[in-house]
Amino acid sequence: MTTHKNILIGSDTSSSLAAIIKSLQEVNQYSFITATRVSDIVQISKSLQPLLIVLSFRNNQHVINSLQSYFPEFTIPLVCLQKRNEYYNLQVKEQTIAFIYSFEDSVERSNLSNNIKGIIKLLNLTQTQKHQKTTTLAHTSNTNLTRYTLELDQKKQMLHKIKERIKELYSNVDATTKTKLMSIVNTIKMTRNNQKHWDDFKLYFENINPNFLKRLTTQFPCLTAKDLKYCCYLKMNMSNEDIRFILGINQESVRTHKYRLKKKMVLNKEQDLRMYIQSYAS
Incomplete structure (x- = not known):
């Protein structure tokens, strides 16, 4: 209205x-x-x-x-x-x-x-x-972005399992095969740490939430890449469990990260970080 x-x-x-x-x-x-x-x-x-x-x-x-x-x-x-x-x-x-x-x-x-x-x-x-149309579109876009993020992380997790399985086989093969296996492991490491994943995610995210990251980094230049990812996931209203899974951290680390992030953003103890992020640059 x-x-x-x-x-x-x-x-x-x-x-x-x-x-x-x-x-x-x-x-x-x-x-x-x-x-x-x-x-x-x-x-x-x-x-x-x-x-x-x-x-x-x-x-x-x-x-x-x-x-x-x-x-x-x-x-x-x-x-x-x-x-x-x-x-x-x-x-x-x-x-x-x-x-x-x-x-x-x-x-x-x-x-x-x-x-x-x-x-x-x-x-x-x-x-x-x-x-109503804008709300529906935003909900659909965020749902697609969440799905994209989770699917990307699942692929990373699968690569991690493959790498661990290769390590188990390493001691039971000849030198030539060991060399080939190590080459595969190194390729997996490069893939898991590929900056392009984050760049692709940012491109997709910023199409849905323009200026969010720009305003965030301008106002809080002390935020790390991991902090920014955490803020993006909160903006998408992802659950703590999903965020923990994607960032590869335990529940205690989630709480610690949340505390440090609120401190960097100079938020009061009573302020809800999730609500603050979701309303930020809306």
């Missing part, structure tokens, strides 16, 4: 302004801000970002041009009221939503209040749908 509670009403005649405000008395959950000059319309739009702008100027097109010129990506919905003897087609950019009504039908016949209520309901519905 939108948090904007202001509706900006602009008109270059005081009688029209008063008539519009009177006709909107039923829309009482919003605050009305009035303006009579185009420059005021632009400045108020900039500072307050109203939910809606209602225009009733003799030249609404001039006001629209000023708004679209000042804001290259102007997206505040417009309600344009035009009197019959001043009616003309309005030109707006593709991203601008504009509702055009007759001043006489809307104000003098008391239809404006219902029109505004309908527009607000439509805007709130659209905002809710966008929020």
Whole structure:
């Protein structure tokens, strides 16, 4: 739901302004801000970002041009009221939503209040749908990233088991085979310590959480690579067990790491590290 509670009403005649405000008395959950000059319309739009702008100027097109010129990506919905003897087609950019009504039908016949209520309901519905879509997308992306991380770690664990098995066989083979086995072990070590794994993870992670690592390292330059990984996993809302498994540490080490990380980030003892990280750079 939108948090904007202001509706900006602009008109270059005081009688029209008063008539519009009177006709909107039923829309009482919003605050009305009035303006009579185009420059005021632009400045108020900039500072307050109203939910809606209602225009009733003799030249609404001039006001629209000023708004679209000042804001290259102007997206505040417009309600344009035009009197019959001043009616003309309005030109707006593709991203601008504009509702055009007759001043006489809307104000003098008391239809404006219902029109505004309908527009607000439509805007709130659209905002809710966008929020749900964003939330679903973020959840799906984090789920995929978690799966990717766990699968990568499982591959590392499998390579570790293979390396240990090779060590067991080492003493029972001839010199030539020992040389080949050691070559395999060295390859496994290089694979497990490959920086590319972390680089690939960071690329994927930052597509979902842009600027998270950048802001974290800027604010807390003392964080190590392991600290950053831990923060990434907390941001993904991974369980402590999964984090312990991925980092290859025991439960006691998890607690110690958490304590040291909170100390580096200068957090109070009462502050929850997971909640802090999840809300960080959101």
